[in-house]
Amino acid sequence: MTSGVRLILLGKQGSGKGTQAVRLADHYGIAHLSTGDLFRAAARAGTPSGLEAIEYMDRGELVPDDIVLKVVREQMRRGGLMDDGFVLDGFPRTLAQAEALEAELAAADRPLDVAIDLEVPTEIVLDRIAGRRVCEDCGTTYHLTMPPKVAGVCDVCGGTVSQRDDDTEASVMRRLELYHTATMPILDFYRGLGRLVEIDGMGSGDEVFDRVRTAVDGRLGG
Numbered sequence: 308m309t310s311g312v313r314l315i316l317l318g319k320q321g322s323g324k325g326t327q328a329v330r331l332a333d334h335y336g337i338a339h340l341s342t343g344d345l346f347r348a349a350a351r352a353g354t355p356s357g358l359e360a361i362e363y364m365d366r367g368e369l370v371p372d373d374i375v376l377k378v379v380r381e382q383m384r385r386g387g388l389m390d391d392g393f394v395l396d397g398f399p400r401t402l403a404q405a406e407a408l409e410a411e412l413a414a415a416d417r418p419l420d421v422a423i424d425l426e427v428p429t430e431i432v433l434d435r436i437a438g439r440r441v442c443e444d445c446g447t448t449y450h451l452t453m454p455p456k457v458a459g460v461c462d463v464c465g466g467t468v469s470q471r472d473d474d475t476e477a478s479v480m481r482r483l484e485l486y487h488t489a490t491m492p493i494l495d496f497y498r499g500l501g502r503l504v505e506i507d508g509m510g511s512g513d514e515v516f517d518r519v520r521t522a523v524d525g526r527l528g529g
């Protein structure tokens with residue numbers, strides 16, 4: 308049996324990682340793992356790691372690596388994702404996380420296939436985040452200019468659509484600053500491993516997905 312595709316999605320907040328991750332998961336039949344969604348769900352459920360994580364998230368700070376790695380390892384194991392394939396969305400976000408992931412994949416002899424960097428200028432992501440509305444249940448993303456059919460109700464699951472608590476101006480500025488200082492060094496890490504593909508993240512979801520899929524298939528030799 309061949310194993311599933313292993314992908315990670317990198318890019319600023321608002322670059323479209325969540326939207327593209329859902330589509331990639333569907334297209335390749337792999338699991339979508341969003342650390343942000345995991346933490347928000349854990350916080351709603353009131354678990355200790357969820358409550359600790361939300362303290363950092365609301366301020367726009369990164370959740371400490373040890374908490375993040377514990378949660379990701381649990382999910383990877385429980386879901387058998389190393390074998391079945393995955394697209395990671397919002398992880399890794401620090402060099403230490405990237406190195407830990409690389410070590411785990413190497414130990415399991417399941418190397419990463421592609422690290423995709425979605426490139427979108429900062430002024431565009433600021434506008435996208437200001438208008439972003441998200442389903443509290445399934446994570447589907449909307450925008451003030453592209454709302455759900457019924458106001459405040461998710462088209463996909465009927466859940467409540469609202470603005471994320473951490474999409475405030477102060478939090479967004481801090482998250483973008485951290486993206487530059489903590490997350491951008493990861494790009495060089497994956498470039499050095501020969502796994503990075505940089506994709507223009509501007510345009511419609513369909514246009515970006517076509518670019519991403521073409522790049523991934525090219526890497527897979529498909």
Ligand code: AMP
Pocket residue numbers: 320342343344346363364365367368369370371375396397398399400401404473482
């Ligand atoms: P996201 O939904 O991906 O925008 O993540 C929301 C927030 O969750 C981030 O601003 C961080 O506070 C936290 N978070 C998510 N993933 C990570 C990660 N890999 N490392 C550290 N913090 C994270």
